[in-house]
Amino acid sequence: xxxxxQTPKHLITATGQRVTLxxxxxSGDLSVYWYQQSLDQGLQFLIQYYNGExxxxxxxxxxxxxxxxxxxxxxxxxxxxxxxxxxxxxxxSTRNPDRGGNYGYTFGSGTRLTVV
Amino acid sequence: xxTVTQSQPEMSVQEAETVxxxxxxDTSESDYYLFWYKQPPSRQMILVIxxxxxxxxxxxxxxxxxxxxxxxxxxxLKISDSQLGDAAMYFCAYRSPFNDMRFGAGTRLTVKx
Numbered sequence: 001x002x003x004x005x006q007t008p009k010h011l012i013t014a015t016g017q018r019v020t021l022x023x024x025x026x027s028g029d030l031s032v033y034w035y036q037q038s039l040d041q042g043l044q045f046l047i048q049y050y051n052g053e054x055x056x057x058x059x060x061x062x063x064x065x066x067x068x069x070x071x072x073x074x075x076x077x078x079x080x081x082x083x084x085x086x087x088x089x090x091x092x093s094t095r096n097p098d099r100g101g102n103y104g105y106t107f108g109s110g111t112r113l114t115v116v
Numbered sequence: 117x118x119t120v121t122q123s124q125p126e127m128s129v130q131e132a133e134t135v136x137x138x139x140x141x142d143t144s145e146s147d148y149y150l151f152w153y154k155q156p157p158s159r160q161m162i163l164v165i166x167x168x169x170x171x172x173x174x175x176x177x178x179x180x181x182x183x184x185x186x187x188x189x190x191x192x193l194k195i196s197d198s199q200l201g202d203a204a205m206y207f208c209a210y211r212s213p214f215n216d217m218r219f220g221a222g223t224r225l226t227v228k229x
Contacts, residue, residue, distance in 0.1 A: 002160070033216060042207060042219040043161075056216055088159060092217075104151050104209075105217060107161035 003027065006091050006108035014116055018079040021111045023091030025072055030095060031055070032074040033105060034066055037088040049074055081115045088112050118143045120210050122220035129198045130228050136183075137193045137223045139208030145169075148212040150184065150191045155205040155222070164206070167191065195225075203227045 003026035013019055025032050031050045035043040045058030049068035060066075063081075068074040078085060092105035119142045129135035141150070152164040167175045167184050175182050179199075183192045195202055205224050211217040 035219075040222075042221045045216045045218070048216055058216060090161065092161075104149075104153075104163040104166055105161075109158075109160050112159075 002106050004093050004106050004108035006111050010112045012114045017081050021076040021089055023074045025093030026106050029093035033092045034076050035090040083115050086115045118210050118218050120208050120218050120220040122223050124223045126224045128226045134196045137206050139191045141189050141210045145212045151209040152193045153207045198227050200227050
């Protein structure tokens with residue numbers, strides 16, 4: 001157990017629907033990152049939050065949004081889903097997004113999203 | 117923008133032998149960190165080894181070591197005495213302070229008994 005909790009582990013939904021993925025960071029970590037991993041590909045950075053504030057954006061579609069709550073858990077909202085959104089979505093956390101990241105991120109086990 | 121390139125989509129090694137996975141990166145930064153992550157079939161991302169760019173000494177973690185060539189922007193991973201449990205996807209990653217982590221496309225390692 002890495003200490004980063006992602007729910008649900010698996011999600012199957014239809015095109016056009018909306019889903020919410022949840023992430024609880026490791027205790028004491030203030031920064032949360034979301035990544036998307038399509039089949040047999042590398043991880044693509046989506047968005048970062050630090051202590052409740054959006055810190056950086058990557059290749060995140062306008063149909064996707066995220067937020068980090070006062071208790072530091074984060075949610076990634078995916079709407080108007082398309083077949084191509086099927087992927088593994090990872091959440092990672094670090095204590096200090098700037099210097100603490102040199103020890104690498106702690107990843108959750110991911111949410112497998114299948115859009116049918 | 118920083119990019120990470122893994123030129124070997126697949127590699128194979130015999131159990132107990134040594135294998136080297138390649139990684140190159142492009143950056144204009146002088147201060148950064150490099151990582152190798154392992155992703156077994158469970159899909160969990162596991163940190164294998166990390167290297168600070170300012171350190172000349174190559175990092176080592178048990179059977180895993182790196183060959184860090186800063187001028188060449190190369191960061192290869194050597195796995196010695198390969199074991200069946202080493203079979204996985206391996207991702208090279210780059211991170212500079214104040215920025216997110218960037219990953220290569222991965223190398224799938226097969227270990228033959």
